[in-house]
Amino acid sequence: MARSSVLSSALRVEPKKAERESAAKVARAVRGRSRSFTLLLPDGTPVPLPGALVEVLRASADEMADGHAVTVLPSEVSLTPAEAAELLGLSRPFVARLLDEGEIPSERLPRSRHRRVLLSDVLAFQAKRERRKEGRRRIAAAVEEADLPY
Template sequence: MPAALVEILRASTDELSEGHSVTILASEVLLTPAEVGELLGLSRPYVVRLLDQGQIASEFLPDSRHRVVRLADVLDFQRQRERRRMGRQRIVEAIESEDLPY
């Protein structure tokens, strides 16, 4: 069994055992800004700002003002966001453990 499939099954089992629902999508699935917001727990207007700023890659549909976002790009953004959060948390913990003023 491929390692990626094993990882998907393990992660899905963990989520299901905690009472969460699980949806598996191909990374090339295209999402609307509203769907991105729902997936990330953010408002659609905030997602649109992130798209405008280029923090999440997106593309306009041909001859349209509407945008779509690849699921893979949303997941990349989510990973970067989590790394930044973890980095900030480590800084706070280091400051608190050394009893430094901040």
């Protein structure tokens, strides 16, 4: 399946082997330290980095160190249901049902039957789904540990 226009136009960085090692060094340097870092520009000018940017750097460096590609998109970007489905790894009809049921907020376009979904809402749904999945794993582990039938 071809990548959608919003996702294909996003900045996507796939780390090479040498970059993975550098990313790991950056992740270690940033992790657990104060959020005060300064970027030294090529002309020697120091620029203090805001804490939010340091957090983005840490998260990106962690993922790249693990060999994962990193995609940069603003969370306010608006997606079609098909793009949301692609991002979630779900079918478009299933995502349409989630939209109909209000599981993922959406907005209908004026004088149209088409809908748009905010990336931030898709990511919030994905995080909620992961938390539920982790809860089910914990329950199953507790049942198994207690040697209860299920």
